[in-house]
Amino acid sequence: MSRMSRPNEAEVEWKPRTTLGMMVASGKINSMEQIFENGMRIQESEIVKHLLPDIKTQVVSVEIVQKQTDAGELTRFNALVAIGNESGWFGIGKGKASQMRNAIDKATNASYLNVIPVKLGCGSWECRCHQAHSVPFKVQGRGGSVKIELIPGPRGLGIVAGENIRNLLKLAGLKDCWSRSYGSTNTMSSTAKAIFNALRSTFVTG
Incomplete structure (x- = not known):
């Protein structure tokens, strides 16, 4: 299962709950690079949405897990979601819930918290154009x-x-x-x- 979408659909007002979130909301930190260079931990998905407004989400897979209990058969969904801005930032996350939509939401939130920088470059000996279109090395x-x-x-x-x-x-x-x-x-x-x-x-x- 694969679905691409943009976040911020029916977006609600963000009220930061962490020190880093407050710094981002106030403009003291205005890039993801600053966060990673200073070794800060992202604990709010809104931080990534705020600093990378063009980021996209992709539902990679949703699995149905059924378990037999004394009360009957219990059905849960395991979702896997990936995010990226197609320009050097990427993340993945997993989520479990009894409802598919909730599992996807949990996985999406986890993917924002797991976002990482990706170094792009031109490491091919056939090219050497020095542009950021591939990986810089194997x-x-x-x-x-x-x-x-x-x-x-x-x-x-x-x-x-x-x-x-x-x-x-x-x-x-x-x-x-x-x-x-x-x-x-x-x-x-x-x-x-x-x-x-x-x-x-x-x-x-x-």
């Missing part, structure tokens, strides 16, 4: 039994990956890259985590 990430490798690609290549992986990489801002995947990539929770860890490596490694 990175890899693991999630469960899934391993993802992202390899710099020249401009015009596109994202060489399956549709699910390609959609997530586009959210992060990649336009061109090669990818290799190992394990059961149909398990989207593990695949999304592997992609998240690979993209995070662009800053951790670099």
Whole structure:
């Protein structure tokens, strides 16, 4: 299941509850870069929405989990949501609830709190255009039994990956890259985590 949407639909007035939120609302902090450079922790999704107004959300998957109890069969939904501004910011989140909509809302909120910066660049020896269209060097990430490798690609290549992986990489801002995947990539929770860890490596490694 995949759905793209923009946040701020029927947006309510934000009333900051944390010190960081108050600093953002008052204009003392006006970029996500400031937050990460100072090692601050984001505890309100509205902070990301405020600083990245063009961020998009994508429902990656929704699974139905049924459990037999003394009272009968209990049905719950597990949702996985990804966010990104298609320009260097990316996050994923999970949510569980008895109603699908609530599970998606919880997952969306979690994805905002898990947002990370993605370093974009041109690490392909075939290109060297010095523009931010790919990964700056080869990175890899693991999630469960899934391993993802992202390899710099020249401009015009596109994202060489399956549709699910390609959609997530586009959210992060990649336009061109090669990818290799190992394990059961149909398990989207593990695949999304592997992609998240690979993209995070662009800053951790670099």
